[in-house]
Amino acid sequence: MPASTGWGRPEDLVENLSSMDTTARLKALRDVKNQIIGNKTKKLSYIKLGAVPRVVEILASDAEIPLLVQSAAAVGSFACGNEAGVKAVLDSGVLPHLLKMLSFGDNKQVVEACARTLKMIFQSSLAPRSEMLVGQRMELLLNLLNSSNENVAEVAAHVLARCCESVEHQQAIVDAGGMQRLVTLLSGTIRRREAALDGLAALVKNNPQLSLQLAAMEQGRPLALIIKFVKDKIPRTRFLACMCLANISRSCPFCYPQEWDIRTSMLAVIVKLLEEPGQVGEESPIVLADIVANNEELQRAAYKFDAIVKLSALLQRESLPTKQLEGILMALAELCSRLEESRRQLLDQDPGKNAQAAIISALSHPSESVRVASCTCIKSLSRSVKNLRTTLSDERLVFPLFKLLDDPSPVVQVAALSAVSNVVLDFTPHKSVFFQCGGVSQLIQLSRSMDPMLRLNAVWALRNLLYLADMAVKEKVISELTVSTLTSLIHDPEEMVQEQALAFVRNLVYGSVDSVQQVFAEESAILIAVERQLCIACRPEVCTQGVYVLSNIAAGNELHKEAVMSFVAPVSQEGRNPSPILRFLQDMSNPQLRVAAVWCVMNLSYPDSPGAVTRVARLRESGIEQQLQKMVDDPCLDVKDRVKTALEQFTGLANV
């Protein structure tokens, strides 16, 4: 045993934690604490030896200050950055003792040690949130906000903030008077107000009602104070004020006057904070993402503030903290979601600087949220034909992205699917790279998922994959997907899935006669499914895709035209029935649907085909010409022009 350390055998140390001799207990406690600080292996081995309950026992039953301070600190060390440690300290029932010490402890050292430990525990997702927000515990926490010790007040606000996991949690805190108490803290010392901003930001996050409540509180006085803090001289105060206001704006836009101007001024502040060291710099990107979310003008303003250049430089730094990496990717995703100039700026960089490589490598990051963020970023960047034709048509991107379709987390799978939907639009007809990596089979698997989001996004990707695809691609996809899966997708319970499935069929039958022929496989099952869906669907977007399927089929050969005719101008034993597509021609809510229906009629009455005269006669009997005549002054110019041509075709063929 090396004498120099002065430490006994671990087993003896643990034994000594329960020694009757106070000095021995204190020495053992110090030794254990010193050994485990920053040493994960030691932590785990002491947890195994059962040290934690003994340490907690000291906190629970001893009265001597040094013992209490050391035991609280040791608990904190066990819990710090180590989920197994957090679990061990929670299992040993430390929480009530910590809270008791915080409330009734009269020694500053003890109280502060307990506060630090509580904060450590609540940095973990294992910390019990709901349990903190009931009865006495909630009251105790709220009382701690008023503690004369600002460390304690800060920890109380921190714990409250970490407890805001759901709307119910937020509401429980507000109902117990938490918002009011936090607002009072805003006027306190720097640390108190920062704690208050942190807590308030968590209270209003994704909560429109509480956002509105905070904005309207006391004639807007607290809000005005928060707005003032955006320009504070302390970076962390500026950051927290921005975060709080960004959360309000995101959950309840325009809920106070001048919100727009405030958001713009926050933007300038937060872009500067991106380069701050420490927590402020780490968390600023996600706040930036919140500020510009769904707002093109603010995204443009951020571009002018050089946000893309700064974020891109940060992205290429070595070993970024996970939270910062996620935030940077989400901010870039928002900034590039609509503006082509932002996308170009991120992708067109000097050689040596390569944001794209950093985004791609984030696809394989161990953190789920980073993987989601990098997929979202690629989705934004790929909303551009030009990027898809140049920088993004790259195997280095396609392979790792498609790998994520197999991710264990459905959230990652959905995010990956959205990016894949865009990336498969590589505008080459053969799309070979997607088959090479097995991605197409994976998409087909996901289109059969029970999860509607996965199904929707998978069908969407397949629809885009078939856009202007060559015959070989279409055949491969349909043979693997199968006719029966496709017909169930056309009749999917989700309307959005129906729409994508019909758009898929539309692309399938686009072009050559061979393409059209595919809907006649297995006794025309696909065509029958499309027609049935057209008879029952209400959503114009669903109907529009379905009508384009018919229209594309009607552009094929005589047999194809006849197949569509039997739906469009049905013959029954009583004679002619009104055409089902009259309903679409008459739909004044949606010009796209009307124009699709007119195209279908035009293809059926296309003059240079042998059966055109007969078909026109049948269409006329089904009331279609009469309907077209009512549409010659259609408010939509496109419909009006097409109707004119269609009627010319009718007249031309009548005179044959």
Next chain:
Amino acid sequence: MPAQALPPPCTFLAVGQAFAGTQNVSSSQTSRKDEAWKVKVQLQGCDIQRGYLCGSMEALNVPAAEIPVVTFWEGEMVDNRNHTFYTGKWDASFLCRRETDVKHWSQFPSFEPLRADVEKDGGRSLDLANYPYFFMRWKEKFFVNVGTDCGLTIAGFYYICFSRNDGSVHGFYYDPNSSPFQKLELKALMAGQSGHCFASYEFA
């Protein structure tokens, strides 16, 4: 820019639509048949909200090239909202003087009713949303399948007049270093055997 109404959509301008015809290499006034080559254009992106289009252009029987030359182009729609009749960009300042713009637009008969207004104030107050023609500029950005030594240049750009009624395209290529008023004439292609087909994609 004044808040003009956006032009309503036109199915001939839908993504995936293709157009085929010819480009005359020598000036339109003196065109001879052997100096024309076949051109095929495919629309790949169209965002009327932003007045943006893009696509590919394929020159089929270019004497100087062994294979068809494909370029990628981006277009601006003159909508008095995102873009006006005045080009004001692409290359050196002398290139895009307003007189050059008016001179080229004036080659299109359908521009005649608008000409006086455009000469007066750029035509900014004209209601183009309901005009039967779209005016556009198409600018080739890069060669897709060949190097820049393929014998063709993409230094200039096209002034385009697009008919809403039948999807026919008339254009004039403008590049001060090439022969003036090279004429582009395209007709909408039907993708089907006997009728118009429409493919579609949507960005996620």
